[in-house]
Amino acid sequence: MSDRHSMVCRAGWAFNALKSVLGWPEMVCSGWGSVKFNVGAVVAGNNGTAGISGILRDHKGASLVIFSKSAGLADPTLAEVLAIKVALTIYSACRWSGTHKLLVESDCVVVVSWYKSSWNAPSCVRSIIQLCFGICRGQSWDIIEIPNGTTDRLAKAGINRQ
Secondary structure, eight states: OOSSOOEEEOOHHHHHHHHHHHTOOOOOOSSTTEEEEEEEEEESSSSSEEEEEEEEEOTTOOEEEEEEEEEEEOOHHHHHHHHHHHHHHHHHHSGGGGTSEEEEEESOHHHHHHHHSGGGSOHHHHHHHHHHHHHTTTSOEEEEEOOOHHHHHHHHHHTTOO
């Protein structure tokens, strides 16, 4: 994947190459008619250069969209919020958004709690979270906390992307 192209739509060769390099496990969504976006963020230090990433998968675990990019300077929770925002923006533009329920999986329990109850979020990220709800207005989606090493590895690669 080149630095210029930080998003890869699923092509058999790209998916198989990335799967073998990253060691992706087989992950399955809850059922037909649903897709999931695993998101991740990595920050160098507490408030350093951040990388964000996401993998949109279908109900069989097949990769549909992958992104990995720099998020500039951010703290870890802001970077995770930005990863979710990018994921929701991509999902809302995909053909699956009108027909498939979305499940967002994040490994940051604090950020997931902010999405569940945005009034708990600091004011500096509350507006981004509200924007996310606006992006997916009228679409069926939910967010849960679950560890994901694959997106963390992609996010580390994204730190150096522009």
